[in-house]
Structures are given as C-alpha cells and as structure tokens.
Amino acid sequence: MKQTNWTEKYRPRFFSDVKGQDVAVQKVHDFVKNFPKTLKKALVLYGPPGVGKTTLAHVAKNENNSEIFELNASDLRNKEKMNSVLKPAIEQKSLMKEKKIILVDEVDGISAVDRGGLLELMRLIESSAHPIIITANDIWDKKFSDLRRKTETVQLKEVDYRNIKEILIGILRNERKVIPNDVITNISIKARGDVRAAINDLQTASGLDDPSKVLIDERNKETDIFTALKLVFKGKPNNALLGLYDSVKKPIDEIMLWVEENIPAEYQGEELVKAYDALSKVDIFKRRIYRQQYWRFLVYENAFLSYGISSAKNPGAVKSGFTSYKRPTRILKMWLNNRRTEKKKSIAKKYARYVHIGERRALYEFATVKAFLTKPEIQKELKLTEDEIEYLNKENSPALHN
Ligand SMILES: Nc1ncnc2c1ncn2[C@@H]1O[C@H](COP(=O)(O)OP(=O)(O)O)[C@@H](O)[C@H]1O
Ligand SMILES: [Mg+2]
Missing domain, CATH: 1.10.8 (Helicase, Ruva Protein; domain 3)
Structure with a gap:
C-alpha cells in the first residue's frame, strides 16, 4: 500500500494555514488583490527550500478562486514553448475563472537558464494581464539583476x-x-x-x-555540527542525544572544541557553570582514557558532551531563537602553536649542528641566542628557510609577544 505523502496531504490551502511567514503572506495577499494596480507586475518569493514559496502561490489561487498556470525553469529555455504556451496564457483572459495567476516556479532551478529565456520572461512580465508569482532560492546572481528591478521581491526566511x-x-x-x-x-x-x-x-x-x-x-545521513549543537543546546535533554555525535563526521576532540566555543552563546549564569563543569569532566575522562587506553569509556566522553551539556539547562528549560554557532578558535590557535613549535625546533636543530651542541641544549638556549639568529649573515650561514626567518623576525617584534 502506498502511503500518501504528508507534505502534499498537509500543504496549506489558505493563508491562515501558512505558518511563520506573516510578511510574505501579507505581500502575496495584497499583490494578487490589487493587481493590476500594483507597482510591479510580478512578485518574486525567494528563500531556502521548504519554507512555503510554492505553497503561497497555490494558496493565493485558492483564496482568490482563480486558476493557476504553472511553468518552471526548463520551460523558460524552450523558446517554442514560451511562445506557444506561456505567451497566450499570459495574454489571454482566464477561461473558467475570473482570475488567473501565473507561477514561474524555481526560476533559478536550472543553472543554464539562458539570457534569452530570462529576457523573454521580462517582456512577458511587462505585457502580462495576470499577476505573476516567481519563486527562487537565490536571486542575487548577476543574471537576475533585471528581474530584481522589474519585480517586487519578498524574502522568505527559515x-x-x-x-x-x-x-x-x-x-x-x-x-x-x-x-x-x-x-x-x-x-x-x-x-x-x-x-x-x-x-x-x-x-x-x-x-x-x-x-x-x-x-x-x-x-545514514550525517548530522552536521550546527544541527548537533542546536539539538544539544536548545532542546530538553533526552536519550536520543547519547548517540548524536556518532552521526557527526568529526573527531570527538574537535566536537568538544565546538561545544566549548559555543557554550557562552547559549548559557548564562548557573547554566554556564554547569556546562563548563560537564566539559571539564570530559577533559578528565579523556586524559584517563588515553593514558590507560580504556577506549570503551569514550562513551562517557560522548555522554558528557551531549546529554551532560544539554542538561546544564535549568530543569524543563528549552532555548528558543536562532543562534549562529561559531567555529572554534582554539583549533586554529593549537595549530598555529604547533607550527611555531615546529619552526623553533627546526631552527634549533640547524643552530645545534652549526655550533656543535646537542639539539636539546640548543632549544634550552634558544631564548638567549635568538637575537643572534636574527642577523642576516648568520641566517644565511645556517641556511634558514624563509619561514624560519619570518618566525624569528616575528618572535623578536615586541608587538606580537603575549
Ligand atoms: N510556512 C509553512 N506553513 C505550513 N506548511 C509549510 C510551510 N512551508 C512549507 N510547508 C510544508 O512544506 C511543504 C513544501 O512547501 P513548499 O511551499 O513547496 O516549499 P518551497 O518553499 O520549497 O516552495 C508544503 O507542502 C507544506 O506541507
Ligand atoms: Mg517550491
């Protein structure tokens, strides 16, 4: 037995069924109602997938008891079809109903919509006897600049x-x-x-x-880190969180840095303290696990990072609103530090060979000989690379010390 698809079954029929798009609803309502006494002859609804763009055009049809004439981006490429089908549709009166709405769905859906097709669309917009609703994900491409000018644009948000x-x-x-x-x-x-x-x-x-x-x-779809963070930070703690990071394609250590970076964006006061507490437990566990190689205890690390961080919220609390999570800065810092240490080591090595001492001693003496190593003739003698020279120069410029 084939199940009906719920997205179709529950597609809104009236404006009041369309949720969270009040501005767009109002604009569509006004545009169709006032046509042709509108500023522009076409309305572009643009925004991410699944937010109600196509739906709104159909709702407008229901609300106005009109017909709808639908075409998509690939039709725009077909000059013949444009002239034989679209043009008459746009110019003629509706046959059965009083009104007709033209829907050009996903105008940016096919990358190769050529200028010809778009130009033709512009011409039709000018001469249209019916309100035209155009949907798109993104209209900021240069090739849509004409379209943007000739139409009223409305953004639909997530x-x-x-x-x-x-x-x-x-x-x-x-x-x-x-x-x-x-x-x-x-x-x-x-x-x-x-x-x-x-x-x-x-x-x-x-x-x-x-x-x-x-x-x-x-x-088997992977969960991206942003979704994972949202699930952990926003919702109530629940069992599903325990396996959450398994579907994130990042090493657990990196996930920890993401969590650490974004705790202050979501938690304040008591919650913040509890979250950091969970985080420090992760750290302790991790060190023990690595030292004693009890790998199966990694699940605890995982649990503290998911359930633990989530339950730092006050009991029963959820977080609303949109948070734009930040990429961890510590990864970058660690990486830069590692690179610095590497360079320091490689310079010390060359210096050690040059003055016939051990590498360890060279590292130990590094601070005292650094000034000496900035002399160009010495650098040449030691055959330092450009990277190494740059490192020495930076190390010696006081502004960069911290
Ligand atoms: N704002 C909304 N309110 C209620 N249901 C919505 C809304 N946006 C999308 N939907 C649901 O999602 C499905 C797809 O919406 P659709 O308008 O086709 O998205 P798109 O923005 O990609 O054109 C609809 O059939 C409907 O069930
Ligand atoms: Mg759509």
Missing part, C-alpha cells in the same frame, strides 16, 4: 522551529499518531527551518518502533 512544531503536532493529531514530545521538538529543530524536511522526518518517525531513531540514523 521557519522558526516552534512554528514547525505546531505544524507537526497538528498533523499527528489528524493522523491519530503519538510521538514523544521531545522527539517532535528535536525533529523541528533539526529541520533548520525547512518545513518539508520536518514533515518528511515526522512521517518516517511515525513508522518506526523507536521514533527517536529518525534523529540520528535517518538513511
């Missing part, structure tokens, strides 16, 4: 996870299915504003014995 959650709960109620609340929350967060993705996850989850599996093992 849908807030609380709105997504509301949509998901409505669907479950209608389907008479139950999924644990924290799983619904996490599906909503994981979608990163993409309602289509969330609904698809929900449908998958509803068919699983353990719905939380959809969060970590969904078609």
Whole structure:
C-alpha cells in the first residue's frame, strides 16, 4: 500500500494555514488583490527550500478562486514553448475563472537558464494581464539583476522551529499518531527551518518502533555540527542525544572544541557553570582514557558532551531563537602553536649542528641566542628557510609577544 505523502496531504490551502511567514503572506495577499494596480507586475518569493514559496502561490489561487498556470525553469529555455504556451496564457483572459495567476516556479532551478529565456520572461512580465508569482532560492546572481528591478521581491526566511512544531503536532493529531514530545521538538529543530524536511522526518518517525531513531540514523545521513549543537543546546535533554555525535563526521576532540566555543552563546549564569563543569569532566575522562587506553569509556566522553551539556539547562528549560554557532578558535590557535613549535625546533636543530651542541641544549638556549639568529649573515650561514626567518623576525617584534 502506498502511503500518501504528508507534505502534499498537509500543504496549506489558505493563508491562515501558512505558518511563520506573516510578511510574505501579507505581500502575496495584497499583490494578487490589487493587481493590476500594483507597482510591479510580478512578485518574486525567494528563500531556502521548504519554507512555503510554492505553497503561497497555490494558496493565493485558492483564496482568490482563480486558476493557476504553472511553468518552471526548463520551460523558460524552450523558446517554442514560451511562445506557444506561456505567451497566450499570459495574454489571454482566464477561461473558467475570473482570475488567473501565473507561477514561474524555481526560476533559478536550472543553472543554464539562458539570457534569452530570462529576457523573454521580462517582456512577458511587462505585457502580462495576470499577476505573476516567481519563486527562487537565490536571486542575487548577476543574471537576475533585471528581474530584481522589474519585480517586487519578498524574502522568505527559515521557519522558526516552534512554528514547525505546531505544524507537526497538528498533523499527528489528524493522523491519530503519538510521538514523544521531545522527539517532535528535536525533529523541528533539526529541520533548520525547512518545513518539508520536518514533515518528511515526522512521517518516517511515525513508522518506526523507536521514533527517536529518525534523529540520528535517518538513511545514514550525517548530522552536521550546527544541527548537533542546536539539538544539544536548545532542546530538553533526552536519550536520543547519547548517540548524536556518532552521526557527526568529526573527531570527538574537535566536537568538544565546538561545544566549548559555543557554550557562552547559549548559557548564562548557573547554566554556564554547569556546562563548563560537564566539559571539564570530559577533559578528565579523556586524559584517563588515553593514558590507560580504556577506549570503551569514550562513551562517557560522548555522554558528557551531549546529554551532560544539554542538561546544564535549568530543569524543563528549552532555548528558543536562532543562534549562529561559531567555529572554534582554539583549533586554529593549537595549530598555529604547533607550527611555531615546529619552526623553533627546526631552527634549533640547524643552530645545534652549526655550533656543535646537542639539539636539546640548543632549544634550552634558544631564548638567549635568538637575537643572534636574527642577523642576516648568520641566517644565511645556517641556511634558514624563509619561514624560519619570518618566525624569528616575528618572535623578536615586541608587538606580537603575549
Ligand atoms: N510556512 C509553512 N506553513 C505550513 N506548511 C509549510 C510551510 N512551508 C512549507 N510547508 C510544508 O512544506 C511543504 C513544501 O512547501 P513548499 O511551499 O513547496 O516549499 P518551497 O518553499 O520549497 O516552495 C508544503 O507542502 C507544506 O506541507
Ligand atoms: Mg517550491
């Protein structure tokens, strides 16, 4: 038995069903209602996938009891079709209904939409007897500059996870299915504003014995670090978090740096203290694990970093809003430090050979001979590389000491 696809089944029919897009809803409403007494003859809805762009055009059709004429980017490449199908559609009155809306869906969907197709579209926009709604992911490419000028543009943003959650709960109620609340929350967060993705996850989850599996093992897709951080920081602590980092394709040590870097962006006061506490436990465990080679204890490291950090929140608390997580700076610092140490070593080695002492002693004396090593003739004598010379010069410039 083929299941109906929930994203289609629950596609909004009226403006009031479209969640989290109040500005766009208003613009579409006004544009279609006021046409042709509008400033521009076409409205461009642009934004990431699954936020309601195509839906809004169809909703406008329902609300205005109109017809819709749909075409996509590939049609624009086909000159014949443009002239034989689109042109008449744009110029003629609607046959059955009072109104007709022209939808040019995903105008940027095919990379090779040529200038010819776009030019033709511009001409049709000028002469259109019907409101034209165009959707796109991105309209900032140079080739769309004409389009931007000739149309009204409206940006649709990622849908807030609380709105997504509301949509998901409505669907479950209608389907008479139950999924644990924290799983619904996490599906909503994981979608990163993409309602289509969330609904698809929900449908998958509803068919699983353990719905939380959809969060970590969904078609072996990897979880990106940003989603993982969001799940840990924003939602309530739950069991699904324990396996979360397994699906992130980064070594656990690097994940730790990401967590460390972003704790202050989410936690304050008591929570901050608790989070750092969990983090320091990770550190202690890690050192023991590495020293004693008890690798199976790595799960604890994982648990502190996921469940531990998540449960630093006040009991029952969740975090709302969008946080733009930062890349860890410590990786960079460690890397730079390593490079510096390397250079210092290689210089000391050359110096040691030159003055016939051991490498260790050369390193030990490094601070005292550094000034001597900045002399160009010495540098030449020691056959220092440019990198090494640069290192010495930097080390000796007071501004860079810390
Ligand atoms: N703002 C929204 N409110 C309610 N449902 C939405 C919203 N955005 C998307 N959806 C759901 O996601 C599906 C895909 O939305 P769609 O409008 O086709 O996305 P796109 O922005 O990629 O054109 C819809 O069928 C609907 O179920
Ligand atoms: Mg679409």
